[in-house]
Amino acid sequence: MSAVVPRVLSIAGTDPTGGAGVQADLKSIAANGGYGMAAVTALVAQNTHGVRSVYRPPTSFLAEQLHAVSDDVSIDAVKIGMLADVEVIETVREWLAAARPPVVVLDPVMVSTSGHRLLDPGAEEALRLLLPDADLVTPNVPELAILLDREPASDGDAVVDQAQELARRHGVRVLAKGGHLEGPDLRDALVEPDGRVSDYRSPRIETRNTHGTGCSLSSAIATRRGAGATWSDATDLALRWLSESIRHGSALDVGGGHGPVSHFAGLWARGGLDTMPSPDEIADEWWRSTAGVRDAIDGLDFIRSLGDGTLDRRAFAWYLAQDALYLREYSRVLAQASRLAPTPREQTFWITGAHAAVATEMALHEQWLGLGEGVPAQASPTTTAYLDHLGAAADSGDYERLVAAVLPCYWLYHDVGSRLHPLGVEGHPYRDWLDTYAAPEFAEATRTAIGIVTAAAAGAAPLRRAVMAEAFRASAAHELAFWRAPLDAVAAR
Numbered sequence: 001m002s003a004v005v006p007r008v009l010s011i012a013g014t015d016p017t018g019g020a021g022v023q024a025d026l027k028s029i030a031a032n033g034g035y036g037m038a039a040v041t042a043l044v045a046q047n048t049h050g051v052r053s054v055y056r057p058p059t060s061f062l063a064e065q066l067h068a069v070s071d072d073v074s075i076d077a078v079k080i081g082m083l084a085d086v087e088v089i090e091t092v093r094e095w096l097a098a099a100r101p102p103v104v105v106l107d108p109v110m111v112s113t114s115g116h117r118l119l120d121p122g123a124e125e126a127l128r129l130l131l132p133d134a135d136l137v138t139p140n141v142p143e144l145a146i147l148l149d150r151e152p153a154s155d156g157d158a159v160v161d162q163a164q165e166l167a168r169r170h171g172v173r174v175l176a177k178g179g180h181l182e183g184p185d186l187r188d189a190l191v192e193p194d195g196r197v198s199d200y201r202s203p204r205i206e207t208r209n210t211h212g213t214g215c216s217l218s219s220a221i222a223t224r225r226g227a228g229a230t231w232s233d234a235t236d237l238a239l240r241w242l243s244e245s246i247r248h249g250s251a252l253d254v255g256g257g258h259g260p261v262s263h264f265a266g267l268w269a270r271g272g273l274d275t276m277p278s279p280d281e282i283a284d285e286w287w288r289s290t291a292g293v294r295d296a297i298d299g300l301d302f303i304r305s306l307g308d309g310t311l312d313r314r315a316f317a318w319y320l321a322q323d324a325l326y327l328r329e330y331s332r333v334l335a336q337a338s339r340l341a342p343t344p345r346e347q348t349f350w351i352t353g354a355h356a357a358v359a360t361e362m363a364l365h366e367q368w369l370g371l372g373e374g375v376p377a378q379a380s381p382t383t384t385a386y387l388d389h390l391g392a393a394a395d396s397g398d399y400e401r402l403v404a405a406v407l408p409c410y411w412l413y414h415d416v417g418s419r420l421h422p423l424g425v426e427g428h429p430y431r432d433w434l435d436t437y438a439a440p441e442f443a444e445a446t447r448t449a450i451g452i453v454t455a456a457a458a459g460a461a462p463l464r465r466a467v468m469a470e471a472f473r474a475s476a477a478h479e480l481a482f483w484r485a486p487l488d489a490v491a492a493r
């Protein structure tokens with residue numbers, strides 16, 4: 001069973017400019033969803049113009065690095081790059097035999113793009129002997145030819161023929177890379193040991209930023225395979241990611257020669273730089289965003305006189321009638337939230353709210369409606385506007401947007417109710433109303449609603465979170481209009 005985040009070890013040389021070798025491998029592994037580790041075979045003084053010199057540390061130290069990793073960490077996949085010489089190859093071979101990692105991708109690095117040898121000419125036979133230890137080998141055109149001791153292939157079909165021969169000879173899966181062939185279309189071929197071929201074609205991207213494409217690709221495939229994808233899916237995913245990263249390479253300003261690919265460009269473009277806010281941070285931010293609306297509500301004559309009991313009875317009756325009309329629809333809206341809810345807990349919560357809206361509160365309001373005068377049977381424009389807003393959220397089938405839209409109905413009512421409640425002394429004419437919205441059960445329901453909605457917002461992508469915040473703010477504005485309407489309506493009569 002592979003870990004959710006595959007642990008991927010790169011065994012390769014270095015590039016201090018970060019475009020190739022272990023530096024590129026680590027970026028590629030991370031960009032493809034893995035946890036990257038690296039054991040260094042050789043230190044290479046190189047940049048985008050080329051290789052200046054290579055220092056190969058004692059192989060006993062490479063063995064120490066490799067065992068330090070495998071003694072402690074369960075490795076899901078290994079990518080092997082620059083091996084420098086026979087001694088390094090032997091060291092890696094011995095370690096592979098002892099550690100037996102489940103996935104091994106071998107990029108048979110021999111010569112850099114700039115033409116420098118990264119493998120001793122005398123080490124080619126040793127590298128051939130390493131091939132059966134790999135699950136996948138990823139040669140470019142010249143490397144494929146050297147491994148077969150042939151002339152380099154000059155077209156795609158010849159590349160596939162050579163890849164089939166290499167796969168058969170060594171009983172290994174081969175991804176033959178076509179980057180070195182001419183022409184506007186690129187073809188990479190995945191060849192199984194039994195000779196079956198899968199082609200991956202893509203348009204050639206006009207760019208100088210191709211340094212480290214081979215390193216990055218082999219690490220990406222190892223990571224995807226380490227995460228459980230099939231070889232063919234892993235190759236497909238890795239190639240799509242590589243194309244995207246090559247395409248954005250020219251936007252980097254790194255060096256004056258063959259620059260690197262932009263390993264994280266796609267991730268950045270898709271919001272990868274945004275930190276995820278916590279539910280508490282969202283609650284704070286959303287609450288602060290309604291400060292103006294809340295101040296305006298507190299300043300309404302309706303709220304002030306509801307608190308001190310001097311509110312015109314006709315205005316209160318008008319308000320309750322509108323609220324009754326509102327609650328019937330609101331109940332249906334909550335029932336829809338229940339229908340869309342992702343968990344039984346949330347499903348239960350919203351349906352309980354839907355029931356409370358029709359049952360408990362309607363009963364309270366009918367009691368008041370009996371006392372009302374000039375009670376309107378029609379929803380007012382403000383009631384209609386609020387219900388249209390909630391109805392659109394319900395009809396959208398978008399659970400997150402819907403629950404964000406219903407939240408102010410809990411939160412603002414609880415806020416106003418709990419602040420007015422202390423004014424509800426014995427004999428206060430609107431004491432029942434004040435009790436309902438300051439009740440501990442309503443406080444609890446409000447807390448639960450805030451928890452559900454802010455957790456959903458915290459887990460949502462930035463654009464989705466913005467849609468939720470907008471639905472929430474719009475409902476808060478409708479709450480203000482709803483409370484302003486009764487005195488205006490009575491005054492207009």
Ligand SMILES: Nc1ncnc2c1ncn2[C@@H]1O[C@H](COP(=O)(O)OP(=O)(O)OP(=O)(O)O)[C@@H](O)[C@H]1O
Nearest residue numbers: 140177178179180186188204205210212213214215
């Ligand atoms: N200009 C390009 N546009 C699109 N894809 C490319 C381009 N150049 C290379 N690739 C892709 O990058 C991968 C590596 O190809 P290539 O054949 O150049 O291997 P390589 O020589 O090992 O790479 P490196 O440049 O790291 O040595 C292949 O999948 C290839 O299709």
Ligand SMILES: Cc1ncc(COP(=O)(O)O)c(N)n1
Nearest residue numbers: 013014020021112113211212
């Ligand atoms: C350490 C190391 N490994 C591999 C390459 C090949 O990459 P490229 O062919 O793009 O130069 C490299 N230049 N350096």
